[in-house]
Amino acid sequence: MKPRECRASVTALRALTPEIIEVDLEVIEPADWSFEAGQWISVPFGPKNVRAWSMVSSPTRKGVLTLSIDVAPGGIGSQWVRGLQPGDAVRFKGPTGGFVFNRADTRRAVFVAEEIGIVPVRSILSHLYETGYGRPTARYPGFSYLPVLREPPATWRGEKGEPAEAVERLVYGIDRLIVYVCGGGETINRVRDVLVTKGMDRKSVKWEKFW
Ligand SMILES: Cc1cc2nc3c(=O)[nH]c(=O)nc-3n(C[C@H](O)[C@H](O)[C@H](O)COP(=O)(O)OP(=O)(O)OC[C@H]3O[C@@H](n4cnc5c(N)ncnc54)[C@H](O)[C@@H]3O)c2cc1C
Numbered sequence: 001m002k003p004r005e006c007r008a009s010v011t012a013l014r015a016l017t018p019e020i021i022e023v024d025l026e027v028i029e030p031a032d033w034s035f036e037a038g039q040w041i042s043v044p045f046g047p048k049n050v051r052a053w054s055m056v057s058s059p060t061r062k063g064v065l066t067l068s069i070d071v072a073p074g075g076i077g078s079q080w081v082r083g084l085q086p087g088d089a090v091r092f093k094g095p096t097g098g099f100v101f102n103r104a105d106t107r108r109a110v111f112v113a114e115e116i117g118i119v120p121v122r123s124i125l126s127h128l129y130e131t132g133y134g135r136p137t138a139r140y141p142g143f144s145y146l147p148v149l150r151e152p153p154a155t156w157r158g159e160k161g162e163p164a165e166a167v168e169r170l171v172y173g174i175d176r177l178i179v180y181v182c183g184g185g186e187t188i189n190r191v192r193d194v195l196v197t198k199g200m201d202r203k204s205v206k207w208e209k210f211w
Pocket of ligand 1: 052053055068070071076115116
């Protein structure tokens with residue numbers, strides 16, 4: 001679907017942490033607006049100045065969407081999000097982007113998200129959970145979630161380090177694998193390098209660069 005000029009209204013705001021704010025939007029126009037899990041919208045802040053945000057919600061809920069925004073960068077986009085109130089009008093363009101899950105692709109999928117890069121992955125996984133994985137097995141065949149902390153507390157017994165180090169340790173078979181990576185450009189490059197060194201084809205690493 002082509003990106004469209006849209007008009008929406010803020011219906012709710014939630015601070016997940018002091019610096020992660022979720023924004024619920026109701027799309028007023030166009031009435032039939034929809035998106036694919038993994039896509040994003042752009043909000044204008046003057047000529048040639050936009051900020052892009054991915055949908056964190058699943059596309060099954062028609063006419064509504066949720067954004068999940070890290071306001072730590074503190075720029076024009078973060079300040080705007082901090083100032084939003086329920087009832088505010090929002091103009092945006094979308095949906096855009098090809099960081100979407102292809103159900104026809106029968107390879108095993110690995111999702112690697114750095115920090116707020118979890119946003120499109122949450123949308124994709126929620127959508128797969130709600131609608132079924134499209135394979136003969138159950139709703140979430142062999143699903144596992146491995147949080148990796150850069151600076152873990154002393155009590156942490158889980159994975160530690162950089163995303164690329166975790167991929168190096170945990171992804172041992174690259175055969176019939178497709179990998180989705182979202183976050184900063186440096187991490188995307190490092191993860192792809194690790195996978196290519198393991199023998200993976202570069203094209204089998206799909207990515208979305210947030211910063
Ligand atoms: C396709 C796409 C989808 C995106 N989706 C999301 C999303 O769902 N949620 C979200 O929070 N952000 C997302 N972003 C980033 C978002 O567009 C803004 O850059 C971010 O919200 C900060 O906006 P800002 O105006 O405050 O700072 P900016 O002026 O945009 O950024 C200031 C600096 O911080 C860097 N930066 C931006 N975000 C981060 C970050 N999280 N961690 C470290 N450095 C960062 C920028 O590259 C820049 O160098 C997305 C970006 C793209 C391109």
